Amino acid sequence: MGKLSAPSVLVGALILTVLISLVHLTQGSSTVGVGDLFQMLIGNGDQGASDTFFSSRLPRLLAGLVAGVALGAAGALLQSISRNSLASPDTLGVTAGAAFTVTLVAALGIALPVWLGGLVGFLGGLLAAAVVFLLIAGRNTSVTRLVLGGTAVAMALQAATSLLLLLFAQRTIGLFAWGNGSLSQLDLRGVWQVGPIVLIALLLAVLYGHKFDLLALGDDAVTVLGARPGAIRLGGILLAVLLTGASVALCGPLGFVGLSAPAIARLLAAKVPGLVKHRALIPLSALLGAVVVLGADVLIRWIGGVSAGIEIPTGVTTTLVGAVFLIVLARRVKDAGAAGKPSAAKTGRPASRLKFTLMISSASLVLTASVVLGMLGGFTWLLGGDVLNWITGQAPPGVAFALDERFPRVLAAVAAGAALAVAGAVIQSVSRNPLAEPYTTGITAGAGVGVIGLLIVVPTAAPWQVSIVALLGALLAFALVYGLSWRGGIDSARIMLIGVGASAAGGAITTFLLVKADPWNTPLALTWLSGTTYGRSLDQLIPVGVALALLVPLLFLFRREIDVIGLDENTPRIVGIRLEPVRLLTLGVSVLLAASAVSVVGVVGFVGLVAPHIARSLVGSHSVKVLPLAALIGAVLVSVADTIGRTVIAPAQIPAGLIVALIGTPYFVYLLYRTR
Structure with missing residues (x-):
């Protein structure tokens, strides 16, 4: 591992993404297999294979790629901004905020194109992030406080979302599966509408990667170097929330992808120093996000059959994987933050x-x-x-x-x-x-x-x-x-x-x-x-x-x-x-x-x-x-x-x-x- 370079790891992640994508394309309810797809690619395929490919398998694959890339990059940005390895769109409530606003629009009977739904999700995620960072986070925010605060905000937003689903059941039919993260797509329109938003946000994050590198030095050092740490954080939050909102609008809340993908990337960065730089870390996290999403979808359909991929939201599998990562990372945490103090900490004097x-x-x-x-x-x-x-x-x-x-x-x-x-x-x-x-x-x-x-x-x-x-x-x-x-x-x-x-x-x-x-x-x-x-x-x-x-x-x-x-x-x-x-x-x-x-x-x-x-x-x-x-x-x-x-x-x-x-x-x- 020590002989590997950052470019070689990125190439390896890209190859892994391609391989999982090919496996993903072979899974489906029809009898179309690898040979049929190959024949179609060289121009000899029949119309049935072509219809299956473009109406079902390709939309599902591209949706998983776009959502995984978006969430992986968003998680890497949020972890760097908060200097917290447990930060992610889920643990900071961003995903729940985006899901709430998208559900609210549906409950009001407003039909929006997917790209506009992404912007609506952006506003909801931004509001949730503002609550967590502005109201909960202090200058020296502990891991526990940040995660608990984000979890509490997410719980409230999920409760509000459930309330909307209950009060407007007719208008929100079909949102249960979406609300747990689903790659099912009717066609390619959603991918074409959201894909450019994700691509532009990802390119901006990579372009300004050197700015995010400075945050690891501390605010004082960043200021001495002539940069403004607050502006860097704000830019990173906006990009991360935009990426999350786009993913939610396309596939719903895919739980913990934004936690597990950057976590894997940072584990690799500990062995390959070049990956610490954000111009390598962000693309690697994005690719690993796609691997996690597509891998989860492949796994659930391999274990439970093709019908499982339709019945069971992909977000269920990604949440299970992400929860395991959260537990593994939590076992390494040494900061007590709000914990470690007496439970009655300054809450009142003994009563007579x-x-x-x-x-x-x-x-x-x-x-x-x-x-x-x-x-x-x-x-x-x-x-x-x-x-x-x-x-x-x-x-x-x-x-x-x-x-x-x-x-x-x-x-x-x-x-x-x-x-x-x-x-x-x-x-x-x-x-x-x-x-x-x-x-x-x-x-x-x-x-x-x-x-x-x-x-x-x-x-x-x-x-x-x-x-x-x-x-x-x-x-x-x-x-x-x-x-x-x-x-x-x-x-x-x-x-x-x-x-x-x-x-x-x-x-x-x-x-x-x-x-x-x-x-x-x-x-x-x-x-x-x-x-x-x-x-x-x-x-x-x-x-x-x-x-x-x-x-x-x-x-x-x-x-x-x-x-x-x-x-x-x-x-x-x-x-x-x-x-x-x-x-x-x-x-x-x-x-x-x-x-x-x-x-x-x-x-x-x-x-x-x-x-x-x-x-x-x-x-x-x-x-x-x-x-x-x-x-x-x-x-x-x-x-x-x-x-x-x-x-x-x-x-x-x-x-x-x-x-x-x-x-x-x-x-x-x-x-x-x-x-x-």
């Missing part, structure tokens, strides 16, 4: 007994009001007297039917919100990461994969079956994340980044299960995946009720240990606490709580993040005060979100998980901004 009593009483009153509002609200608004008559068994049949349906839903939201909040509070304390929660540590994703698989196979699964599968999925994901994060101990930044990777992989697996499922079962699974209380019955609440009754008191028994572990690595050992066994036990209890909540309301994010922070800002960091208040706040959040979802567009409904994501993301961004 009077203040704590006042906070608990106030939160209880708010929860009571939210429960009453949940009982009254819905397609038909009821009165307080109706509820009283229902309690005494004197309500009319119509009122009794409505309240019989609402009561389990309200209880499900309250119980699940409390469980997620307590789980988040404990995870933040024992991992000493104020940005941790069940969703971003991969726990809910694992539970979600398990339950989705069960619901697809057994749509009428009993509540106890759903609970067991959710528990097994969550435990497996937790074991995976914890095991991969272990390197002589648990680093809080590393466990968060690996958790983000595990969540992404879980989402890709879930999408795979959905697209391979019986289409009659898919709506049920999709609704559950968005986080909803729809159709819940009292017997389905037993798992989360038992978990709260048994596990929360257990956590209170370990409240002192939780507080001490939240200080640092050394203090627990000094006072005689067995750090790792206690941490593993408390995290395991949190996993059980989160899994029980997921089995009842599906995948709901941000509750485990937001509720503990609000609680700590009000009563300080002592677990004996944080846990009960966080439980009440979490119950209020999910209950209010569920009520909003059931009423704002009644009789249609918005899953509570989408409402929580839209509410929770601004608070998450605020937390990151406040600690810049």
